[in-house]
Amino acid sequence: MTDSAATLVVGATGTTGSRVTSLLTAEGHRVRAASRRAVPVAGAAAVRFDWYDASTHEAALGDADRVYLVPPLACADPAAVMLPFLERARAAGVRRAVLLSSSAIPAGGPAVGQVHQALPALFDEWAVLRPSWFMQNFTGDHMHARAIREQGTITTATGEGRVAFVDADDIAAVAAHALTADRSPDTDLVVTGPQALSYGDVAAVLTEVTGRSVTHRQLTYEQMRERLALDMPAEFAAVLAGLDRAIAEGAEDRVTDTVQRLLGRPPRSFRAHVERAVALRTAA
Known part of the structure; x- marks a missing residue:
């Protein structure tokens, strides 16, 4: 280059x-x-x-x-x-x-x-x-964020499965490093946050930080697929519901050191992300 x-x-x-x-x-x-x-x-x-x-x-x-x-x-x-x-x-x-x-x-x-x-x-x-899944899904314009604002609920078929949600800022920082470092990674980089959380854990953090009650509504794979199919093609609804089922089975229950190893700092926690999002919204 x-x-x-x-x-x-x-x-x-x-x-x-x-x-x-x-x-x-x-x-x-x-x-x-x-x-x-x-x-x-x-x-x-x-x-x-x-x-x-x-x-x-x-x-x-x-x-x-x-x-x-x-x-x-x-x-x-x-x-x-x-x-x-x-x-x-x-x-x-x-x-x-x-x-x-x-x-x-x-x-x-x-x-x-x-x-x-x-x-x-x-x-x-x-x-x-x-x-991993974006923290912004709960604070931006994703369907989860809209449901949280409008109904105080997060609806999934993930059961007690955990995800190491990651902040988009950390993803972008890893991308910038991969684009500009003298030596390219030449591999795939699994990028996660610092802690694996269930959607129930996410709801608890949102409740504590925002002061508004947020609950996790659990559905079966079939119920989730049918719910999603109301707003999208059935095949795509099945794919998304399948991702939830994979989470329930433990597919995303892992934490990597990618951010720390490449950037020399820890990734942002979910609580810190929500606190920052609330602060920015309050200041706007």
Whole structure:
């Protein structure tokens, strides 16, 4: 990589992309901030990018030699649209790619797992971020956050299963490190918070910090699938309910040292995240 080259951040207005863009520009890196409407982003060059419109791809790449990749949302087969772009990116001079995936999806797994599997053969320098579930799901605009605000409930089929929820700020910091470090990770990085919590634990922390009662409503897999299918295709509802069932079976009950090892500091705790979110909302 050269100092004069830029980083293309796909999804630069999204949850992680906006944070990655802010971190890189604050450190003096040139950033091409990609979004479907080329929304202006402070300190970066806004460029139009649409996964489904190949005519936007070449111009978005510009002189970038590294790229942060957020897959297209709600896409059952992201590899079909992502791999042709990544081949074009390599031909255009991109040397390092950092892909946002999920702790629930291994290399070769469904959806973005296929892109993960292909990445090492496409780029000499690469990393795949596999974060746990976002803490922002409870404080942002996710369905859990809306249900908490409107009904004081979190509804899942996770039972007593635990998740080491992670703050999007920590995910972005790991991404920025993977993009700019002298030596690329060349591996997948499972990114978690410091403690595995059940959704009942999450409800208890939210109650204590906000002063408003929040409860965890537990459903069976079948009940969750049927509930979700009211608002989305049945196949996608089954996938999401299946992720809850996997949590109930212990699939996400792990804590990694990725943040501490790469950044030299501990990841933010869920309580600290909620306290910060409440403080920001109060100050607004």
